[in-house]
Amino acid sequence: MSNNPKTTVKHISVTRCPVPTASSLAFDRGLLHKELAKVGFLTVDLNNERNVPLLNAHFDHSLPFLVREGGNIPALWARSTGRDTRLVALSWVDEYxxxxxxxxxxxxxxxxxxxxxxxxxxxxxxxxxxxxxxxxxxxxxxxxxxxxxxxxxxxxxxxxxxxxxxxxxxxxxxxxxxxxxxxxxxxxxxxxxxxxxxxxxxxxxxxxxxxxxxxVNNGVPRTVTVDAELTQHEGVVEHILTALLRSADWAENHRDDFTRIIAQETGASPNYVEAAYRNGSLRPTLHKDLLTALDAQRKFLLDHGFLAGDVNVWEWAFPGPLTAAEHNLKKESPLNDK
Incomplete structure (x- = not known):
């Protein structure tokens, strides 16, 4: 755990939209808990909360030490209002x-x-x-x-x-x-x-x-954003993204389980999940093509009055933790993730 004197973090709240996300899979498989335990942190699934102000943090990113995966509109809006967040990953899953x-x-x-x-x-x-x-x-x-x-x-x-x-x-x-x-x-x-x-x-x-x-719309591409202070705690965001990478890679060969989990998240029947989300990958990335798509979405939202101010997507992106997570996974044997 980081020796950062500013704050001692014991809990990290993770929230996600009811759509295909690597976070959904990571919670189902216990990978978020496992990865964050390695650096002495506990994981709170905000989606299980009933407290309205806490639930609202999913949209406004107002909760300290929050990790959010989901639609890009609330993430861009929160950033435009001055919320100090970092864009640590994107994913692209085509949807109906x-x-x-x-x-x-x-x-x-x-x-x-x-x-x-x-x-x-x-x-x-x-x-x-x-x-x-x-x-x-x-x-x-x-x-x-x-x-x-x-x-x-x-x-x-x-x-x-x-x-x-x-x-x-x-x-x-x-x-x-x-x-x-x-x-x-x-x-x-x-x-x-x-x-x-x-x-x-x-x-x-x-x-x-x-x-x-x-x-391109709210769900394409989807954003993974974190409270900026989390990036000051060494290894924390890296371990979060490691859990998401493992989960996304696992889903590639476990389509039935993917469908089961996303059906639970969305409330839709499994056959509609299969038909509606049939292309793309949950694997976190910050590829320039996805950032370009997100920037097009930013412009649309700004032009139509949905943002409080402009957002520089390229400056918002924070690639360090994802690069570290990808590097660590490459060094590991695939047998370790069975």
Whole structure:
């Protein structure tokens, strides 16, 4: 454990979104506890907390010694408000993203969205309404395929209740079925499950588009961020990332277990998990292509008023712990991770 005189850390809180994350696998396999125990730290799974202020730290990164893996919108927003965090890794798992309309609609392609009402859920209880931002981003990406912009459609605010951590899409689908709007955005395993639960027409699927920038949204790429002070404690972030690397590598050869764990996280059926998250890797990286994608997301969020200020993605990235973790794993025998 570090001899840093400023703070004696006994507990590190780890939080994650209900989506595919290496953290989910690391908790399931006990690897986070194991790795942090090596440097004298205890791991707290914030997702098991019931205390609302603690749970809110998942979005605003306000809890000291927090580690967060999940959607990039809250992570970018927290950084833009002045939270002293470090971006220590990214991951890229393609996920189902689609614009849906009713089967009897005259909307067949993104070009047909011109002049139509598109629903944007507004979750006023959230400091950063990431669900509104991700819907707006999805609609923006779809319109771009037809040479259109958000100015070419009528955006309809849909007031949404507090639906907890998991996406339900109830607000959007109710508005579509009642014909309050003509089209909506959904994503992930729960979005795919909802899209198949009642008759809809899939206008465009974005999550597996050949152009990776069309896939960029809240979950692509996902961020791993830490409280900056954790980086002052030698080896701590390195051991966290070691656990995530081990878990991601393990998942490559244990697809059934991956599906089981992510189904529990998302609340979606395993078959929808398999279909919605079929490409990509949970392996942490700071590859420049992912940083470039994150920077494109930053620009979109800033241009549409979702950030409190600008963020320099390249300066935010802190590669040292990941480099050390990768180096250590290369020295070990694969037999040690059975």
């Amino acid at each position: 993203q689609a614009i849906l309309a009713l089967p009897d609609s005259s909307i067949f392609t993104p070009a047909d969205l011109r002049g139509r009402r598109v629903g944007i859920p507004r979750h006023r209880y959230l400091e950063i309404d990431f669900r509104a931002a991700q819907a707006l981003r999805g609609v923006h990406n779809a319109l771009g395929l037809a040479g259109l912009t958000l100015d070419d459609v009528e955006l309809v605010d849909l007031e949404a209740p507090n639906e907890g951590r998991r996406d339900t899409w109830i607000t959007e689908t109710d508005a579509l079925r009642s014909r309050e709007v003509d089209a909506i955005f959904v994503k992930g395993a729960t979005g795919l499950q909802v899209a198949r639960a009642f008759p809809t027409r899939e206008i465009v699927e974005l999550g597996f588009h050949p152009d990776p920038l069309v896939r």
